[in-house]
Amino acid sequence: MATSALDQQRAHAAAGHAEPTGLWSWLTTVDHKRIGILYGSTAFLFFLIGGIEALLLRIQLGSPNNTFLSPETYNQLFTMHGTTMIFLAIMPLSAMFFNFMIPLQIGARDVAFPRLNAFSYWVFLLGGLFLNSSFLFGAAPDQGWYGYANLTSRQYSPGMNVDFWMLGLQILGIASLAAAVNFFVTILNLRAPGMKLMRMPMFTWMSFITQVLLLLAFPVITVALILLMFDRFFGTHFFVPAGGGDPLLWQHMFWIFGHPEVYILVLPGFGIVSEVLPVFSRKPLFGYAAMVFSGAFIAFLGFGVWSHHMFTTGMGPIADTFFSLTTMLIAVPTGVKIFNWLGTIWGGSIQYRVPMYFALGFIAMFIIGGLSGVMHSSPPADLQQNDSYFIVAHFHYVLFGGSIFALTAGGYYWWPKMFGRMLDETLGKVHFWLMLIGFNLTFFPMHILGLNGMPRRVYTYPEGLGFETLNRLETVGSLILALSFLVFLINIIKTWRGPRNAPADPWNGATLEWSIPSPPQEWNFAEVPVVHGRDPLWEAKRERGGPVPEPPRVSGQGIHLPNPSYWPLVAALGVAGVMVGVLAEPKVGPWGIMAGGLILFIGVFNWAFEPAG
């Protein structure tokens, strides 16, 4: 039966009929747009879960000596909040836009390796489920998202909590690496004729740099996690001091991954904002080349600043000086970006639509995160700031004020392209104002608390240290923040029920994705476009002296598309099976590993010998 359904779809694809629908079509899809939607919806669910975790943390901290959460629950929730937001929300939300938009922006019909793309998604989904299944066993990771040794050793963390985290991140790493290879190759090889590197849209550029970061940073954490796995399962002592290991080694390895990871989280957001600002200012991006090179420079420097997370370890003055200066240096290209965004809107004719609200909100908030970042580039000052709520404030201004504001801007901006429906403007603006107010109420007071002595990752605080008032205020802020996303959800549901009313080019866009119908047809471009400049659609409109006509929906006859396939899903299940086996009891574990390995082998074997299209 399965085969017949698949055959039907292939027949559909070949005949250029209406797109196949139904669960099976989603399980076997290799269409980058559908995979993008899968990434986005999954990541948004995880984002909501991470948000609920944050709300619980905030309720616990709303009053001193609170017993709303037990200490172990609190520790599990803050670990899972961080891990979820980084690996299961922001990264895959970016991946949603990589998937959906990069091929459209460069004028391609799909990514370079469509089935590898499907594999990445399924592995990501299973990795996320694997991590969160730990809650069912009452053994959610509880050692912090950064998992510092030697707390993670078997001696001090005997439970399965750390195992879930360590193996879950390994699974997610496989997904990230596979996707990174895919987009790296896609961007280099599948650009439409005339789409030179220096004509690529800025979102594609920043995504490209992100893939390079992923390719270089993830192997480091993979190795670190393997060493940790050996320590925990096989009694080695890489990070165990009793056997001559060194916990500090973990910190170095983790942050060599961890700092580039910050840019992995925020560079796609830079790219999105660099798309939104020109379109709604009706003016090209200011200093295109400077934007490209500052992004690349940030990424390059990102590998030379990791120890600024470790000033309190007492590395000595030479190392402190080096990492302090490189960290300060990174503020220069970041500043260039902010000034260029200002230059973009300066003198423009700003159209206040919802994506622009969020993009401007991004600039305003990211400036604060950047400036507090400069404040802790100075080690003598950072000794006080590190591991205090000042840091929590800083990175939420960067990752929420930065990444999430930008991703939300991207969500409103590209929603009509992805779903063929316009999100409601009024609800969007309500969403924005609630989010801006809630965000600042939640996170701004953390600056004050941190500098006044409140450490991070404490499940409660005593009375008498003065922390009560602002913590209460933050908890109120977090509820407003939650409310803002409720408004967003309502907007989504309302739009979902409404008509497919989006034109191909609702915002007077500049880039290729706005030249094709909303939502795009399976093959994206009926005819592969030829590119003559940086803002191809604006140029086309200028040539015509007015808007271009709505592109027709075509039959797609004769357009070659890759076949749908369920083998990527099978292979992904094999990967997850292996990890479940590693985690399981010694009695059944090896059988699980073998079964998972076998499924993986069958999946990859059949994938290899299945005709691609």
Added chain:
Amino acid sequence: MHLRTDALRQLRRWLPVLAVLAAACSPDHYAQTALRPISDFARIGDDIQTQTFYWALGVFVLVEGALLYAIFRFRGKPDDPEPQQVHGNTTIEIVWTVIPALILAAIAVPTVRGIFATSAIPAGDALKVEVVGHQWWWEFRYPDLGITTANEIHIPVGQTVSLRMGTADVVHSFWPPRFAGKRDVFPNRETRVWFKAEQAGEYPGQCAEFCGIQHGRMAFRVRAQTADEFQTWVAHMQTLGARPAAAAPPADSVRTATAGAVVPAQGKQDAAQRATGKDSSATTPAAPPVDPAYAAGEKLFQAKGCVGCHSLNAVNAPKGMIGPNLANVGARSYIGAGSFKNTDETLARWIQNPQAMKKGVLMPNLGVTPEEARSLVAFLRAHQ
């Protein structure tokens, strides 16, 4: 007019809230603040932080101001003509690359100076203190003075203290914000920090590196004392050992604790005296116990196995104990590692059910009855 009075009425209603919020923004509102440094070391970082903050504030005002200006000034309508298509401007781009670089250079100079100043080894007659992090309490050993205490570090004002730090288990971070920034402690790796306190008083501090379930209750107190007070305290602590130092077995091998140099009957009185700031006569040699509760407590301390984890000796205190040294527990202001006020009531609660107060703490519930707890409190309270 109505509007105005309404607004005023609203303002009056919100005034108390605003006052509370304003107070919450002042460092003086916070006992553990890093913004009121009272040591040379803390001032180095604070000076740099203040400078950096003002640079950041200036940049913030200018850039956010420019952003807001642009947002209002360049508001457009959909049917407005297309604005001038500017692609960039090399001069201005160079300017806004160079200016931030110069500002950063201005921050870098004091930073590098500060790095070397804070990394320097303190010269002269620094008082050495060994800090050992434990899950979830702090041990303080004074190698030159031969005494050990826990969770309350006593330091003299006006003399540099040099802390050499390590951990008995996992990574922690020692953070006395008024005196110094954080310094992490590692197994098999000594880290150091030093500072000279400028002001006497009792100040809170806390572990700043997540270290397991009770990281949130791994605090400590810094008791900065005048030189005289500190000397008196040291002299007193040096009497808190069962045997003369010479006769004592090597510190590492001592696994049992022995109560010594206590003033059982006067314990409570001493506590009262201490509370009023007067030094007690605790240094007088041990007198035979007259308080039956004290005697019962002493027996229970053995019988309940307390001695397995806690030493009562400040002198020649054994290393590697699982629980904090209790030689002067009666005089400490907090128990449970800076977590709960050290009253007879909380101490009794703690002894009976530490897991209820600090879940996951390594001290198990030992099935102590309320009656037994009273005796143990009497015994411990006498350890001033």
